[in-house]
Amino acid sequence: MPVQVILPRIMHVGADASHKVGEVLAQLGCSRPLLVTDKIMVKLGYASAIQDVLAQSGISCEVFDDTVPEPTDTSITAGVEKVRSGNYDSVIALGGGSPIDSAKAIAILGKHGGVMRDYKFPRQVNEAGLPIIAIPTTAGTGSECTRFTIITDEANDEKMLCSGLGFMPIAALVDYNLTISVPARTTADTGIDALTHAMEAYVSQKASPYSDSQAVAAMRLIGPNLRRAYHDGSDQTAREAMMLGSTLAGIAFSNASVALVHGMSRPIGAFFHVPHGLSNAMLLPAVTQWSLPAAHSRYADCARFIGTADAHDDDDTATKKLIAFLYEINDELQVPTLEAFGAEHERFFSLLPTMAEQALASGSPGNNPRVPNADEIIDIYRSLWAQN
Numbered sequence: 001m002p003v004q005v006i007l008p009r010i011m012h013v014g015a016d017a018s019h020k021v022g023e024v025l026a027q028l029g030c031s032r033p034l035l036v037t038d039k040i041m042v043k044l045g046y047a048s049a050i051q052d053v054l055a056q057s058g059i060s061c062e063v064f065d066d067t068v069p070e071p072t073d074t075s076i077t078a079g080v081e082k083v084r085s086g087n088y089d090s091v092i093a094l095g096g097g098s099p100i101d102s103a104k105a106i107a108i109l110g111k112h113g114g115v116m117r118d119y120k121f122p123r124q125v126n127e128a129g130l131p132i133i134a135i136p137t138t139a140g141t142g143s144e145c146t147r148f149t150i151i152t153d154e155a156n157d158e159k160m161l162c163s164g165l166g167f168m169p170i171a172a173l174v175d176y177n178l179t180i181s182v183p184a185r186t187t188a189d190t191g192i193d194a195l196t197h198a199m200e201a202y203v204s205q206k207a208s209p210y211s212d213s214q215a216v217a218a219m220r221l222i223g224p225n226l227r228r229a230y231h232d233g234s235d236q237t238a239r240e241a242m243m244l245g246s247t248l249a250g251i252a253f254s255n256a257s258v259a260l261v262h263g264m265s266r267p268i269g270a271f272f273h274v275p276h277g278l279s280n281a282m283l284l285p286a287v288t289q290w291s292l293p294a295a296h297s298r299y300a301d302c303a304r305f306i307g308t309a310d311a312h313d314d315d316d317t318a319t320k321k322l323i324a325f326l327y328e329i330n331d332e333l334q335v336p337t338l339e340a341f342g343a344e345h346e347r348f349f350s351l352l353p354t355m356a357e358q359a360l361a362s363g364s365p366g367n368n369p370r371v372p373n374a375d376e377i378i379d380i381y382r383s384l385w386a387q388n
Contacts, residue, residue, distance in 0.1 A: 003208040005255055008134070008145050010171040013244065017175040018135050021050060021092065022057030024171045028131055030090040035063045036079060036103035037094040044181060046137065050094060061092065067102040070159075070269055070276065072152040073116040076105050083110025083130065093134045093169065096190065097141030097276065100134050104149040104167045107132050116151045116160060121363055125164030134169035137178040139229070139242035140190020140277055142197055142250015144172035152270050159266035161362045168254075176236070176243035184230055187242075188333035189277030191226040194246040196280045198222065199288070199302050200259040201252035203295045204367045211256035214248045216305050221245030223306030230333055256367075261287045263364030264377060267355035272343045281335040285326035286383050290376075292319055295369035338384055348385065352378045 010027065012020045025033060033054070041047045042065045054061045064082055068075045083091075083106055093103030105116060107129035119125050134144035143149070147168040152159045182190075198218035201211050222245040228238035261283045268279040292299055296315055303309035303322035313321065338348065356377040359365055365372055372380070 003210055003255070005210055006147055006165065006168055007251065008169050008172045011145070011174065012172075013174040013247065015175065015177050015240075017173045018050065018178060019053050020173055021133060021135065022054050022059060024133055024173070025054070025059060025090065026057065028090065028170065030131060031059055032088050033059070033061050033090040033092045033133070034083060034086065034088040035061050035092045035094060036067060036099060036106060037063065037065050038067045038099050039065050041065070041095050041099070041137065046178060047094060050092065050135070062086075067095070067099045069098045070152060070273065071098050071102040071105070072154045074154050076102050076109070076116070076151065079106040080109045083107070088130060090131045090133065093132055094137065096136065096138035096186070097143045100136065100141070100143040101149040101151065103132055103134070104129075104143075104169075105151050105162070108166055116162070117153055119162045121161040121163050123164070125162060125166040127166050129166050131171075132169040133171040133173065135173045135175065135178070136243075136246070138182055138186060138190040139176070139179050139239070139246040140193040142194065142246050142253065144169055144174060145247055145250045146254035148254065150266065150276070157270045158358055159270040161266070161364070172247070174243060174247050176240040179239050179243055180233060180236070182233065184233065187230050187233060188335070189275050189281065190246070191222065191229065191242060191277075192281040192284065192329070192333065192335070193277030194218065194242070194249045195222050195226065195306075196261050196284050197249035197253040197258065198245070199284075200261055200367075201249065201256040202302060203291065203298045203369050204253075204256045204259050205369065206367055207256045211252045214252035215256070218245045218249035218252060219302060219305035220307075221248070223308070226329070227332065258364050258367065260291060260365045260368035260372065263359040263362045264355070264380065266362060267351075267358045268338070270358075271351055271355065272338070272341070272348070274338075274341055274343075278335065278341075281330055281333070282338065282384055283380075285323060285330065286380055288326060289323050290372075290380055291368055291370045293370060298369070345385070349382075352381050355381060
């Protein structure tokens with residue numbers, strides 16, 4: 001059966017790729033972009049640097065910098081209104097996954113109207129919004145090359161998965177130089193997010209030879225370099241490898257889908273405001289251990305690709321090394337427990353049925369090699385607290 005492959009139309013990858021933004025806009029026939037970013041990118045001078053590059057091409061660019069971490073339907077409202085009242089023909093998304101996800105939502109709602117819940121999965125949003133040029137500044141979400149965005153519905157604390165061709169950026173400018181200043185905590189969280197994308201794409205029931213090729217390449221890049229980038233942010237070789245690995249992992253999961261870790265991660269983020277990559281890190285060892293019986297050889301492959309198992313290790317040995325590695329890297333990268341992060345015990349346990357329901361409703365657990373029911377998801381959630 002043929003596999004549909006969805007990618008940005010234009011990609012520039014490597015040092016100073018972000019400097020191509022004016023050239024890309026000209027190729028697309030666009031001249032009135034809105035730069036969607038956050039206040040950190042403005043403070044660091046990254047937003048003005050993009051404006052300067054555009055000025056050299058004779059393009060002026062307004063900035064919307066009110067995006068927030070873990071975007072909500074409320075947080076994007078001002079951006080949507082700015083698009084609706086302005087005369088923009090494109091959106092430049094600059095930042096980590098949250099500004100890029102915000103930009104995707106703004107580009108769709110600004111053109112087509114409605115509210116974010118109208119676009120929630122299982123709807124496939126295939127109508128085009130304003131064209132998006134994505135410039136990532138973290139090596140993690142891969143959002144620059146995915147057909148997904150995640151927006152929280154504030155009314156009920158639900159992280160809504162929104163999917164479809166309309167959310168795929170038309171161009172991605174992947175410049176690892178923009179990650180050099182990323183702090184260690186963010187490097188860790190986004191790096192484990194990218195590793196999770198690659199692993200889940202590889203074991204997903206929707207995996208294909210194409211997505212496998214991207215996932216395998218991503219794991220081979222991320223495995224040896226995540227620790228290096230975390231301990232020494234100025235290590236350009238590690239930063240470049242992580243940035244490329246993140247993008248390849250994004251391509252992999254955009255075409256194979258994520259699975260149980262992501263399905264369970266979103267409710268943790270919505271109810272307890274845990275950053276997305278960090279909640280993935282909390283879940284990845286336990287979910288991998290629970291899923292092993294249904295994809296034993298595939299997880300063994302992951303261990304070899306990451307570099308924690310040797311080529312001569314049998315599958316049993318390789319999977320044991322994988323589980324040990326996932327717990328060890330969480331310790332080394334100082335991933336906190338839910339309790340240490342600040343989740344309140346009674347509230348966590350009272351919300352377990354709702355969290356399980358939301359996880360299943362996202363559709364992601366259905367891609368897992370071992371598909372859970374609500375009670376099994378609750379058991380895995382409970383095990384996270386038991387790790388304390």
